[in-house]
Amino acid sequence: MKMNFLEYGVGKGNQLWKYLLVIFLAWMVGKGLGFIPLGIVTAVRERRVGDTNMYDFSSILDFPAMGMSLNLGVFLMLFAFAVGLFVFIGLIRLFHNGRTYKETINGTKKIRWNRVWVGVWTWGAIMAIAASVDVLVNPENFVFQFDAARFIPLIFIVLLLIPLQTTFEEITFRGYFAQGLAGLTRSRWVAFLVPSIVFGLIHAGNPEVAEFGFWVVMPKYIIGGLVYGLISTLDDGIELAIGAHAIHNIFLCLFFTHSASALRTYALFEIQEVDMGIRSILVSLAFSTIFVAFLAWKYKWDFSILNKRVKREEEECPCRN
Secondary structure, three states: OOOOOHHHHOOOOOOHHHHHHHHHHHHHHHHHHHOHHHHHHHHHHHHHHOOOOOOOHHHHHOOHHHOOOHHHHHHHHHHHHHHHHHHHHHHHHHHOOOOOHHHHHHOOOOOOHHHHHHHHHHHHHHHHHHHHHHHHHOHHHEEEOOOHHHHHHHHHHHHHHHHHHHHHHHHHHHHHHHHHHHHHHOOHHHHHHHHHHHHHHOOOOOHHHHHHOHHHHHHHHHHHHHHHHHHHHHHOOOHHHHHHHHHHHHHHHHHEEOOOOOOOOOOOEEEOOOOOOHHHHHHHHHHHHHHHHHHHHHHOOOHHHHHOOOOOHHHOOOOOO
16 A cells, blocks of 8 residues: 655755744744734733733633633634744745655645545544433533524634644644654654643643643543544545544534633533542543444555555655655
């Protein structure tokens, strides 16, 4: 089987320093530029209410405390990721001789959109089933709070910006960073595992971690990263992960929120108590296993590919630079 995705990180012009610099610039400069509107609004609100600290990230995320609509807050937060994505696309073209975002997604010049939608519908169905069972079994833990004036604008904000936010995360970690590591180590295992763990760790500043504890929340983030990394490696591209990650965040933003959510929204249900124990981790593992197993059956994946060495350019690597 001819592999294209990770092989794109092999060859001239693929020094590791370029990958680290581009990721740094995209996240710190690109995303930083995107946070300017949020910073301006926060500064204005902070001066009005006078009891919030604009240098405290958890305080910045507490939009109601600043008298700010949750919809406006979510829009400003997600806008930063959108800016980061477009800055990143420009940076890879600049540093890699015109490489496109499509080549970063799967090593070819064409996105497999059917894969994106399979990720959306498959993981979305699993989440819907799990959530329905949870609401039916423990209805007192969910408060229905539908408000059309707030919920309808939320739908447009989420459907417009969440795919950009999640694609930014997927293309930088599961796509670009994985390609760079593959070029350095020639190992699919390293290219799969390291970005997955780093992906989990970048969420360490989320409010959930402060609320429930690092060692309680991190396993769930890392499990998600490992699932997305595994299916990307086996499928020779990140389209499935892009779709699954997008529907995961869209589903949560529209249907469930709680006081410690990284993105508090006017969702249909507010959760009173969040289960972050061993049971929750085991449930995540079970549904993740079902997800991977279904995709492996559908696409007839060969798991031995994980042990296949990423070829060098002189070994007929299909990459261009």
